[in-house]
Amino acid sequence: MSTKDFTHTQVGIVGAGPAGLVLGHLLHRQGIESVILENRSREYVEGRVRAGVLEQGTVDLLIEMGVGERLQREGLVHHGVELRFGGVGHRIPFDELTGGRGITIYGQQEVVKDLIAARIESGAPLLFEVDDVRPTGIDTDSPALGFRHGGEERELRCDVVAGCDGFHGVCRDAVPDGALTLREHVYPFGWLGILAEVEPSSDELIYCHHDRGFALHSMRSPQITRLYLQCEPDEDIERWPDERIWAELHARFECKGWSLKEGPIVEKGVTPMRSFVAEPMQHGRLFLAGDAVHIVPATGAKGLNLAVADVRVLADALTRWFAAGDESGLRGYSATCLPRVWKAQHFAWWMTSMFHRMPDDRDGFMARLQRAQLDYLCSSRAAATSLAENYVGLKHVVLATEDQIV
Numbered sequence: 001m002s003t004k005d006f007t008h009t010q011v012g013i014v015g016a017g018p019a020g021l022v023l024g025h026l027l028h029r030q031g032i033e034s035v036i037l038e039n040r041s042r043e044y045v046e047g048r049v050r051a052g053v054l055e056q057g058t059v060d061l062l063i064e065m066g067v068g069e070r071l072q073r074e075g076l077v078h079h080g081v082e083l084r085f086g087g088v089g090h091r092i093p094f095d096e097l098t099g100g101r102g103i104t105i106y107g108q109q110e111v112v113k114d115l116i117a118a119r120i121e122s123g124a125p126l127l128f129e130v131d132d133v134r135p136t137g138i139d140t141d142s143p144a145l146g147f148r149h150g151g152e153e154r155e156l157r158c159d160v161v162a163g164c165d166g167f168h169g170v171c172r173d174a175v176p177d178g179a180l181t182l183r184e185h186v187y188p189f190g191w192l193g194i195l196a197e198v199e200p201s202s203d204e205l206i207y208c209h210h211d212r213g214f215a216l217h218s219m220r221s222p223q224i225t226r227l228y229l230q231c232e233p234d235e236d237i238e239r240w241p242d243e244r245i246w247a248e249l250h251a252r253f254e255c256k257g258w259s260l261k262e263g264p265i266v267e268k269g270v271t272p273m274r275s276f277v278a279e280p281m282q283h284g285r286l287f288l289a290g291d292a293v294h295i296v297p298a299t300g301a302k303g304l305n306l307a308v309a310d311v312r313v314l315a316d317a318l319t320r321w322f323a324a325g326d327e328s329g330l331r332g333y334s335a336t337c338l339p340r341v342w343k344a345q346h347f348a349w350w351m352t353s354m355f356h357r358m359p360d361d362r363d364g365f366m367a368r369l370q371r372a373q374l375d376y377l378c379s380s381r382a383a384a385t386s387l388a389e390n391y392v393g394l395k396h397v398v399l400a401t402e403d404q405i406v
């Protein structure tokens with residue numbers, strides 16, 4: 001679609017990641033117009049390998065939205081997870097502990113492909129390779145998005161702007177100084193992640209505690225294994241030839257009667273571990289969602305799921321506002337989302353703290369505490385249930401009522 005075709009929309013969405021695309025689709029189904037502006041190419045966005053664990057609530061929503069057909073066909077449903085420590089595996093049965101709930105393994109890039117296809121089919125505008133997006137007038141009733149597309153300067157006037165542009169986006173920075181409180185925790189380690197062309201060595205994820213550091217066995221499909229190793233936060237990937245990666249993975253996953261399958265490594269990269277929340281998640285006519293406003297360490301597999309939960313609340317609030325002029329949902333957006341965000345933050349921090357080797361743990365005190373916690377998890381139904389219900393995902397929340405709005 002040409003950018004000349006529009007100068008105004010109801011919701012200007014910045015970013016075509018999971019948050020922006022799910023929001024756009026939910027709004028479209030309610031007859032609300034939106035324009036999505038994305039600074040990368042379609043090819044780049046559809047090829048970006050990131051999350052892969054979908055909570056039950058995320059899966060249910062994608063199906064309800066009509067974009068779950070391939071997900072239901074190709075997604076791998078998991079009913080449990082293995083916690084491995086001291087060279088022994090212990091299974092946490094999600095379905096038994098949570099009344100039949102589970103997770104689905106389906107790559108974020110596949111979710112994004114399905115959502116982009118649905119957007120294009122709907123005819124609703126989605127512009128790739130847009131430069132220099134500038135939110136303006138967010139304190140007024142007529143905010144706008146300035147941007148450049150195809151070499152031309154454009155301005156899109158909006159009723160509201162949704163900042164779904166990830167951690168490094170521009171929308172959060174458009175909020176005046178002092179209006180947001182930023183809280184952050186940076187962990188003293190990162191993850192070295194690989195994708196390998198080999199069938200997974202286990203049917204379920206394996207979270208592994210080891211004296212050499214944390215390791216995670218995951219997968220993207222029956223042919224592709226995803227593996228992670230705890231590493232330095234600024235680890236130089238050049239120091240990790242494939243042989244070294246496999247040797248380290250074998251050492252950490254060592255378990256009697258089990259072996260790790262090797263295959264060609266087709267992608268590798270280092271991700272730092274960070275927790276971050278900006279509060280409130282809104283300012284004037286700008287609403288922030290997903291990684292633009294909170295980051296969780298990947299250990300809890302919550303990032304994509306939180307992004308989806310945010311925009312579900314935002315779509316409901318916008319629907320109320322556009323349909324009936326009821327502003328309460330929009331005013332309560334942040335108050336509705338933040339309790340879930342902080343619970344997910346806590347879960348991700350707890351999982352991270354329990355599994356990773358702490359660099360300053362010289363006498364092994366922290367490692368002993370971690371092992372005690374893991375032992376307890378695997379011997380107490382109550383403790384295992386707590387992990388299971390957080391892992392499959394807390395129920396999606398409904399909009400806050402007037403008296404909850406602060």
Ligand SMILES: Cc1cc2nc3c(=O)[nH]c(=O)nc-3n(C[C@H](O)[C@H](O)[C@H](O)COP(=O)(O)OP(=O)(O)OC[C@H]3O[C@@H](n4cnc5c(N)ncnc54)[C@H](O)[C@@H]3O)c2cc1C
Nearest residue numbers: 015017018019039050051052165166290291301302303304
């Ligand atoms: C290695 C890795 C592994 C992960 N594993 C998991 C996991 O297992 N489970 C899980 O739930 N989460 C996981 N996450 C987190 C998850 O990927 C993110 O939380 C998720 O992508 C958030 O979606 P989002 O739409 O908010 O942001 P993003 O996916 O970052 O999307 C933001 C979009 O905005 C675009 N953009 C940025 N700036 C601009 C701009 N100025 N103008 C226009 N567009 C812009 C970006 O190109 C991008 O397309 C992982 C993340 C990483 C990096």
